[in-house]
Amino acid sequence: MILHLNTLFNPQSVAIVGATQDTRRAGGQPLYSLTHQGYTGQVFAVNPRYTEIEGRACYASVDALPQRCDLAVIAVPAAEVPNTLEACGRRGISHAVILSAGFREIGERGAALEACLQTALESSGVRAVGPNCVGMMNLRSRVFAGFGAAFRKTDWRGGPVAMISQSGGFAYSIMTYCEEAGIGFDHMVSTGNESSLNTLDFIEYFLEDEQTQLIAVYMEGIHDGRRLRALGRRALETGKPIAVWKVGNTRAGSRAAVSHTANLTEDYDYYRDAFREGGFLQIREIYDLIDAARVFRSRKRPRGNHVAIVTTSGGAGVLLADACEHANLILPEMTAPTLAALKPLLPDFASTANPIDVTAAIAQKEPEFSAATQAVLDDPNVDMLILRSYPGRDAPLWAHNFAAAASASDKPILISLTGTLRESSAWLPTLEAAGVPCFEAPSRVVYAAAALHEFARKCERTARHVEASRVIAKQALPLDMPGGFDELQGKACLEAYGIATPKRMFVAAGEEGTLQACGLKFPVVLKVVSPDLPHKTDAGGVRIGITSKDELGQALVKMKQSVVAYRPDARIRGWLIEEMAQGVELIVGALNNPSFGPLVVVGMGGVYAELFKDVARRYAPFGVTAAHELVLSLKGAQILQGYRGKPACDIDALADAVSRVSWLIADHINRLREIEINPLIASDKGVIAVDAVISSG
């Protein structure tokens, strides 16, 4: 569906509108690049001021072009861009790269111009990159349709990474670092103001491009959170990670982002939740991207998180073991056959606990070193192998032997270099050709191993395709309530979805006499029901811990006086009497985010949990397995599991209720704004939604 971008990235012919001889200008550099850097398509210069540029015909306007083109590179003043686009439309040019700046990013005046641009884009049907961008590059067909440092450099190495960036300058910076570390990009696109094509369009395109192995995205913000999430799911299906460097996440950063490209940045939490559920890798520094590109180059994926470390330096072993534990990678013991195989190969003072310190002595001996590594690799307890290299004289021989073993194994093998890439250059290509990535700074190998495992786990789960077991509402919800639901109606919604609420009795106003018949178990709570008293407690409209019928009668009389005194004109629907629940308090919330969709938030109750922000979030709907995970991811989960000798809560019942809430919100995306169950009380006997506020909208 996004195939039309093939035309953008592989144009047969390009018109440069605003072409000039001066390569320092936005209209000069692409003309130079497209004619001198190996592009084999046709190039046309357009500029009314010239009839010829360096021997090449220059046309006065787009309309004057001698033939239809696939792509226009537009580098005219901002005010002329809309007309230029209209002309492109007339001449059948389907795609454009708008380098011009001076739109929304400069404030009001620019925003007005951008509105004209939008109109021109729609009426012309042209799909464009930009405006306010540095352009687009495709090394495979040598299309350099842009300006600035990235386009001046002609000797990019190229490679299986595609770069999509909301900052042109920063994209260049990322690419140069990666280049130096041996990571190449076939494509780069700077998206600018995204008036037409946006970051998500390009992610979609590159997810389906076979030669692209990794998509790198510098992101300040996107508008369609649901589509981001859908692309995350597609990434898991294709097994191709989206490495996203999301910035503008703090107050200071987001202020800076707005003054930069005016990208809307939703609360970062929504992004993080989307990244976590989908095929994204979160990049926090350039090293993360470099190392992700290295480790995902191979298609091998680990079955689990059991890692063997083979080291030639005890010190590095200690450090790697620390890093693995922090990254939730487990270091299993070797099985007896492995230990038996290692014994004759290693000196007495070697350590065969994991990390396996083969010692520097053995690292200089082949085939002992390779044989020891092979034995560890073959151990059934091992899903992945991390090897600390030794900068010995025999490294080339070892690399040769080891590459053979690596090729024959389906387990990922990662090398932590003792020296630098440069020092290891004699034998490193041997390993890389065998699909063995090598990492410089010592703990980076662990970052890569953890990222590989995490991505593999998510892919595998997607493949298993655990469908969220659908919850069907038992009855229709009272959804025609303007402005929200009162407590009774809110609880009716929960019950319609099978979520337990306290046993209760409603006494309508004027029928207080029927109170005699209260069949509830004491203690009970008494609450006023009124659309005019949202803050019941302040009005004296809540009384807890009532232990007898007499007390209940007296409480009712007193409450009536109290709420009338508080607000004489309040419409009182009646009185709610409920059994009280004992147990651990939780808060279960749900909301429909306009961009990202329905979401459930679970947290422990109480002031500390609130202060410590002990909440877990997940996009809705989801089944009980996911709900289980969600609840157990709370730090306070220990309290639910029976802390300090208390009985454990019924976590199955809790997960069931949380899953039901996820369906309730997801089934009513356009009708419900928010649900807050506070508290939901969990005990060994089940869970009960004690209070619920539901707002429609």
Next chain:
Amino acid sequence: MILHLNTLFNPQSVAIVGATQDTRRAGGQPLYSLTHQGYTGQVFAVNPRYTEIEGRACYASVDALPQRCDLAVIAVPAAEVPNTLEACGRRGISHAVILSAGFREIGERGAALEACLQTALESSGVRAVGPNCVGMMNLRSRVFAGFGAAFRKTDWRGGPVAMISQSGGFAYSIMTYCEEAGIGFDHMVSTGNESSLNTLDFIEYFLEDEQTQLIAVYMEGIHDGRRLRALGRRALETGKPIAVWKVGNTRAGSRAAVSHTANLTEDYDYYRDAFREGGFLQIREIYDLIDAARVFRSRKRPRGNHVAIVTTSGGAGVLLADACEHANLILPEMTAPTLAALKPLLPDFASTANPIDVTAAIAQKEPEFSAATQAVLDDPNVDMLILRSYPGRDAPLWAHNFAAAASASDKPILISLTGTLRESSAWLPTLEAAGVPCFEAPSRVVYAAAALHEFARKCERTARHVEASRVIAKQALPLDMPGGFDELQGKACLEAYGIATPKRMFVAAGEEGTLQACGLKFPVVLKVVSPDLPHKTDAGGVRIGITSKDELGQALVKMKQSVVAYRPDARIRGWLIEEMAQGVELIVGALNNPSFGPLVVVGMGGVYAELFKDVARRYAPFGVTAAHELVLSLKGAQILQGYRGKPACDIDALADAVSRVSWLIADHINRLREIEINPLIASDKGVIAVDAVISSG
């Protein structure tokens, strides 16, 4: 006091014991290095198997040496090391580097040999590096007294960093990375098993070495925590940071450390506390060390944490702003004069909010770019400047102008490079010569700025020398209690240090009749006092919430029956009646760690605070200012400050009590093992230690 190490690092003469011609062996490489790599002192070979090695006389034994030497490099089999040391002692050789391995690190047999080694060290008086180490290097006097990759490399650049490592192999790895990033080491010492000289000895030595600017330490564990802390204080006095890469901090890592060099690793928390209070930088990856070395090269220190970011790429500005906020660096607005100065220099679409995006357009123009940067640097709101460079054609001119401005300012200036070090090599030395460090990966500059600020803040505080206001005990403590104090005695200790306890009455066993006269305010609590009932609650020996004299009398009768039934032979000293306190519960603990010294731990009370590990720790003693900070560093501090409309607690009183506890533990390092006040109740009226357990030891 550690001056004797001058002899070790700058020997006039070296004897190599176990010398050989084979440079692949431990006794061969130092002989080769010391004779071929520029060392100008005398070198003597010792080995009974040769009379000559490559034309040089070889002596049969240390005793046969023709003269006294300063240093012996020992590379004989482990079993021969003790005798060799004795011979060194006889011949007046004061220092040795023991390269031999096969001691404690290989298990029982080695441990026995290491005991012999210890005896020989003591009787001979020789101070030694090792054993089980790769040796020591001093590039200033070209002393290469070791073996392995680090000693084979002859072209180390040298520089103001000293490396001390508990892993020889890892030290080499660190040094090569740093070398490639332009960071040089004048000294490296691999400490091995530390049977004689240890890591702390070397830290002490390099702290006083004038040319050393930064001490880099790879540490698995040390034995004398107090000395580590004292060195941390000295580092703040000298203004010279100790960059410590502490590993073995997790279960897996510490298991690996023990099998490596058998270094004891105390709980990591004690190290972290020591690092935080003293002049340490915690290194977590090689980049931290490299960037620390870069930023501490200049002696400029920021006055505060207000940072201006000047960027030429909006995208980088967003990212840097995010990173600053995470690192607690503040981005202030520019003052009006600065804004006025910037206006004529920058294009309309530049942003003068901080980050100040001067745009790529201006970055190519001199002197505008320099002038704009200068205006920001001069702003009185700015303590430090972070500048994102632009890889423009005019960079050399800009670097020249900017270096001049930087030299004239006393504010630290840090550059975030858009390109790589290599790309910037034409103009980078100009900046570095002016004391302006340049950083590669974009967020690293923020790490460096934060490290610089944090270190400066600690130095400045040390210089102000806020002496912990001494608390004097009002009365002597009952310190002769074997096995600890009962509750009454514990509270007496607290009172002796001016810490409030509840109003109380003690009724001795047999005098229950006097209970009439109870002058306390109800509600009260009643507790049994007995040395035989440590778990009072289980014995029915605690009753809270007693609201009248009658209830108290009944409770006493019932409690007597209950405790007698629970343990008929319990010696009952009597009964304690105390007023009950209302407020926020805290736990204040203190202990004497045998290695690191006295420590206070403060935490919020309650199950969530316990689960969430909301505790703050600090070595004792300390004054009320430090106690204030400690208490306010708790996540739960918001609760103390008046959360959800509750009145704020008296935090001055709380800080005072915590400081007093710090003196109580510090004054009795050899007498008290542990103090636990649980709970300490804080309210707007003050603080009260409701229960206290003190154990002597």
